[in-house]
Amino acid sequence: MIAELIAEIGPLWQERHHSALTSRPRRRAVGAGARYKLVFVDRLLATPVHLRHGATHDVLACWFGVDRSTITRAIGEVRPLLAGRGCTVAPDVRLHTLAEVIDHLGASGQSGIIDGTEIRVRRPAAGRKDREKFISGKNKQNAVKSMVLTDADGRLLFCSPAQPGSCADITHARQLGLVKHLVDGPTVEILADAGYQGLGAQTGGRVVTPPHRKFKKNAPDWYEEIHERQRKTHSSRRIRVEHGIAHLKNWRALARHHGRREHMSDTIQAIAGLLSHQQTATRGPGQPR
Structure with missing residues (x-):
């Protein structure tokens, strides 16, 4: 199921991320600067774990080795994409x-x-x-x-x-x-x-x-x-x-x-x-x- 979610949500997340980067004036090219410590697959994994088990953002931050605010931002990005998938029959x-x-x-x-x-x-x-x-x-x-x-x-x-x-x-x-x-x-x-x-x-x-x-x-x-x-x-x-x-x-x-x-x-x-x-x-x- 995770592989299916990656294939489905990944392009949507990448498109939204790229749109956010190009929607404001920039001094550096898109893609320049430091890379994310929390890659997309980990962002996607953290969101269902939070929803299913109620793991707090602090616990998830310790698990993935990032700051709490990174987990909060990641869940905030992925959750609307999951909500838009609809119910599968x-x-x-x-x-x-x-x-x-x-x-x-x-x-x-x-x-x-x-x-x-x-x-x-x-x-x-x-x-x-x-x-x-x-x-x-x-x-x-x-x-x-x-x-x-x-x-x-x-x-x-x-x-x-x-x-x-x-x-x-x-x-x-x-x-x-x-x-x-x-x-x-x-x-x-x-x-x-x-x-x-x-x-x-x-x-x-x-x-x-x-x-x-x-x-x-x-x-x-x-x-x-x-x-x-x-x-x-x-x-x-x-x-x-x-x-x-x-x-x-x-x-x-x-x-x-x-x-x-x-x-x-x-x-x-x-x-x-x-x-x-x-x-x-x-x-x-x-x-x-």
Whole structure:
């Protein structure tokens, strides 16, 4: 996998690096001066190690024999390139946008499953006007939120950019354009939890959520039995997205994020791309988990 990443990311990194060197006035030719102590292969290797195991920049600096700032700069360069790779669903097929995911599900005749996941982050500094918007209404903790979409087998297809934790799941889905993509795109069934109730009516029933309760009090025994059976049936169909989120959270960078919040979107999407590539390589397309 590392060899594939080197072949894919290397030219992109070199192009961006050369563009940065030539974009400003220079007294020396491009390429003059001291050579990097941390070569590209080591820069690429340090980034997945940091994302997967949560190794601090100080530890990585000792490992590679460079300064901490060099590791910070290297990860900052490589992480956006990894985030732009998209999710791999086949050796030659990658999905980058929500519209591509909907088209893929429609072409393959599969159902999709969506859910929101929260990642704890550091509390914004005192005095910031937007300090409270990161507080999650569900967990009462400072967090950012991402919408995860998998297929019926739990294969990761899409992770959205991060939003503050106070954003509701249904609001986030609407902001991403899920309703428009489902209405204008192919006929696709999307399974969701109760946090997305209301999208079914907007999408012509394409978003399927748990059944509403018709009785708030003193429900008949026969109704309780039917409602519970329907709820469990729906829950058993959408449990695969929870497995997909669990695989994401196994990466230490998403267990609890101690870095800058503005890097969370790239971090989430970089991990999603690496994880989906690994799943495709080890299990092969169409194989069960």
